[in-house]
Amino acid sequence: MSKFAFNSISEAFTMQSLNGQNHGLYVWSVLAIVFFTLLITFLVYKYKLKKISKKIK
Amino acid sequence: MIKKFIHQFASPKTYLFQVTRAYPYIFVISILIYIISIFWGLFLTPEDFVQGNSYRIIYLHVPASFISQALYGGMAIASAIFLIWKVKLSAYLVKSIAPIGAMTTFIALISGSIWGIPTWGTWWAWDARIVSTLILFIMYLGLISLHDSFANYEKADKFLAVLVLVGSVNIPIIKMSVEWWSTLHQSASITISDKPTIDPSMLYPLFGSMIGFTGIVVCLVILSSKLHIFVREKNKSWIKDYV
Numbered sequence: 001m002s003k004f005a006f007n008s009i010s011e012a013f014t015m016q017s018l019n020g021q022n023h024g025l026y027v028w029s030v031l032a033i034v035f036f037t038l039l040i041t042f043l044v045y046k047y048k049l050k051k052i053s054k055k056i057k
Numbered sequence: 058m059i060k061k062f063i064h065q066f067a068s069p070k071t072y073l074f075q076v077t078r079a080y081p082y083i084f085v086i087s088i089l090i091y092i093i094s095i096f097w098g099l100f101l102t103p104e105d106f107v108q109g110n111s112y113r114i115i116y117l118h119v120p121a122s123f124i125s126q127a128l129y130g131g132m133a134i135a136s137a138i139f140l141i142w143k144v145k146l147s148a149y150l151v152k153s154i155a156p157i158g159a160m161t162t163f164i165a166l167i168s169g170s171i172w173g174i175p176t177w178g179t180w181w182a183w184d185a186r187i188v189s190t191l192i193l194f195i196m197y198l199g200l201i202s203l204h205d206s207f208a209n210y211e212k213a214d215k216f217l218a219v220l221v222l223v224g225s226v227n228i229p230i231i232k233m234s235v236e237w238w239s240t241l242h243q244s245a246s247i248t249i250s251d252k253p254t255i256d257p258s259m260l261y262p263l264f265g266s267m268i269g270f271t272g273i274v275v276c277l278v279i280l281s282s283k284l285h286i287f288v289r290e291k292n293k294s295w296i297k298d299y300v
Contacts, residue, residue, distance in 0.1 A: 003101065004100055004101060005100055005101060005102060005103055005104060005110075006100065012099075012100060015109075015110035015111075015113070016110070017104060017108075017109025017110045017111070018104060018106075018109060019109055021109060021175060023109055023110040023111040023113075023175055024110070026111050026114065026171050026172065026174060026175055027099065027110065027111065027113050027114055029171060030114050030117050030118070030167075030168045030171050030172070031095075031099075031117060033164065033167055033168065033171075034117050034121070034164055034168065037160060037163065037164055038273060038277075041157070041160055041277055042276075042277065042280070045277065045280035045281060045284060046280070048284050049280065049283060049284055049287070052284065052287045052288065052291070053287070053300045055291070056287065056291050056296060056297060056300045057297070057300055
């Protein structure tokens with residue numbers, strides 16, 4: 001667990017594999033999609049709850 | 058006796074007070090576990106010999122796929138409880154879980170498609186696992202639209218519960234699709250009966266990401282159910298006191 005899989009930040013960014021292909025684009029885009037989907041869902045529910053709470057009050 | 062127990066602990070009021078108290082703890086712990094596991098999976102695990110670094114998508118894809126099916130299972134159980142014991146909270150939960158289920162299935166489909174490009178050479182194939190997951194996504198959207206199309210909430214709850222139970226036949230199909238048919242999608246790396254086929258150095262962060270993601274989704278279900286309870290119980294005096 002303690003050893004980094006990459007030697008530099010640029011290597012971690014491109015995620016070049018043993019076969020020479022760069023997989024960073026795929027991995028980072030999935031991470032971004034997951035992050036933003038979760039963030040937007042949280043924000044939408046927080047906003048809707050705030051709105052309805054005001055109405056009930 | 059079971060009926061009495063359920064009615065005592067499953068009133069929307071009791072539920073709302075309990076989950077509001079638990080929410081911050083679940084949220085903080087889940088986020089921490091998820092961030093640590095994702096960091097571990099993306100930077101500290103070794104490269105896969107066959108798939109290269111693209112396999113790291115597993116830490117984002119598998120938790121979403123697992124949860125999308127588990128949420129439907131939860132909806133099916135809640136539907137059965139609602140239809141058998143007429144527990145109002147169960148009907149609220151069925152409606153509240155559906156959008157979160159659609160969101161997690163969306164993540165599973167998108168992440169799977171992106172993972173497919175470097176691994177299979179295509180982002181889409183009419184493969185049993187992928188198609189059955191797409192059906193799950195369409196089912197979630199259909200269930201949300203169905204409930205919203207009714208003006209009468211009680212009628213909508215009943216229809217929704219029955220349809221969820223009918224649709225639950227898709228869950229074992231998704232699970233077994235890789236065994237029953239010849240598919241592009243690999244078979245399960247983790248099963249209850251056999252030893253995992255994945256190396257422990259890659260397995261532990263996967264477990265962590267699954268636990269963390271589950272906690273995050275539980276938080277979203279809490280928010281969604283809170284919203285639905287507010288909508289349905291807005292005229293009750295206790296809800297005014299709560300808000």
